[in-house]
Amino acid sequence: MLAYTYVKKGCFRLEHKPVPQILSPRDALVKVTLAGICTSDLHIKRGAVPRAVPGITVGHEMVGVVESAGSAVKNVRAGDRVCVNVETFCGDCWFCRQGYVNNCTDKNGGWALGCRIDGGQAEYVRVPFADTGLTKIPDGVTDTAALLVGDVLATGYWAVKIAEAQPGDTFVIIGGGPVGLCAAACARLKSPARIIICESRPERREFAKKFMPDALCVAPEELACLTSSLPRGGADRVLECGGTAESFAMAWRCARPNAVVVVAALYEQAITLPLPDMYGKNLTFKTGGVDGCDCAAILELIHCGRIDVSPLITHTFPLSEIAEGYRLFEGGKGGVYKVAIRP
Ligand SMILES: [Zn+2]
Numbered sequence: 001m002l003a004y005t006y007v008k009k010g011c012f013r014l015e016h017k018p019v020p021q022i023l024s025p026r027d028a029l030v031k032v033t034l035a036g037i038c039t040s041d042l043h044i045k046r047g048a049v050p051r052a053v054p055g056i057t058v059g060h061e062m063v064g065v066v067e068s069a070g071s072a073v074k075n076v077r078a079g080d081r082v083c084v085n086v087e088t089f090c091g092d093c094w095f096c097r098q099g100y101v102n103n104c105t106d107k108n109g110g111w112a113l114g115c116r117i118d119g120g121q122a123e124y125v126r127v128p129f130a131d132t133g134l135t136k137i138p139d140g141v142t143d144t145a146a147l148l149v150g151d152v153l154a155t156g157y158w159a160v161k162i163a164e165a166q167p168g169d170t171f172v173i174i175g176g177g178p179v180g181l182c183a184a185a186c187a188r189l190k191s192p193a194r195i196i197i198c199e200s201r202p203e204r205r206e207f208a209k210k211f212m213p214d215a216l217c218v219a220p221e222e223l224a225c226l227t228s229s230l231p232r233g234g235a236d237r238v239l240e241c242g243g244t245a246e247s248f249a250m251a252w253r254c255a256r257p258n259a260v261v262v263v264a265a266l267y268e269q270a271i272t273l274p275l276p277d278m279y280g281k282n283l284t285f286k287t288g289g290v291d292g293c294d295c296a297a298i299l300e301l302i303h304c305g306r307i308d309v310s311p312l313i314t315h316t317f318p319l320s321e322i323a324e325g326y327r328l329f330e331g332g333k334g335g336v337y338k339v340a341i342r343p
């Protein structure tokens with residue numbers, strides 16, 4: 001089969017590999033029908049993910065059809081359409097039982113697919129712990145509608161979930177990229193007074209306005225003035241999805257005293273927490289990464305029409321042309337948000 005492979009720092013290549021085999025009774029083999037390219041894939045390519053193993057098949061965001069399932073798998077069987085979770089988790093350890101599945105203590109726990117074990121930018125993928133790693137896609141939900149459920153939409157959903165929102169809150173979302181807009185789509189479920197999306201690139205602000213006409217889309221230089229005029233002097237919930245030192249500084253500065261700031265972004269460098277400047281704001285920070293254990297709930301919200309992030313998938317390429325898809329995604333031009341790959 002064809003599999004897009006992390007060869008070495010700076011080099012991904014489409015290679016021929018054998019179809020993966022079931023290795024444990026809890027595994028399932030999934031025939032991939034649609035896979036996404038994620039910013040985390042670019043982090044691997046740049047060598048910024050030290051635990052990524054050269055030679056692995058990349059890709060951790062995909063949907064497909066179960067080809068076969070191990071003897072201990074209960075929740076899915078051959079022929080089921082499924083969404084694959086970015087995270088591998090056993091479901092049994094202390095962290096899993098609390099819902100902190102990102103910290104599952106299994107050796108493959110957390111983000112393993114497409115990083116430490118073979119992922120899904122390929123024709124087939126082996127999914128360990130298939131009962132927790134796969135979620136059946138309801139009839140009537142397309143592959144495109146379900147593609148982001150396992151990773152970026154799970155991240156947006158989780159960020160909103162841990163933000164402790166109350167009805168009538170003001171959300172500020174820093175960064176209008178795929179994660180930011182997924183977070184915005186989930187924030188809307190919490191009956192907020194307003195959602196403000198802060199994005200530096202004008203074309204992304206335009207896209208965000210079309211994606212969510214009821215949100216306020218502002219440039220970074222407009223944010224402070226807007227949030228300081230809010231009834232409580234700042235945002236109640238801030239979701240930092242930008243991933244730069246500047247976006248982090250904006251996130252805590254625009255928060256009202258006693259707000260919750262969720263840091264969902266993945267940074268490529270250390271970030272300073274200027275505690276003297278923050279003194280008296282009494283902020284609560286919550287940091288990433290996603291606990292991806294709500295895929296069934298998210299799919300149900302898509303099924304009943306309360307979330308639709310499919311407009312974020314702006315381009316689709318066949319697997320044979322995946323390198324072109326990466327070029328487009330990395331360049332970030334031409335209105336590209338998410339690139340889907342069809343094996
Ligand atoms: Zn990802």
Ligand SMILES: [Zn+2]
Binds near residue numbers: 105
């Ligand atoms: Zn576990």
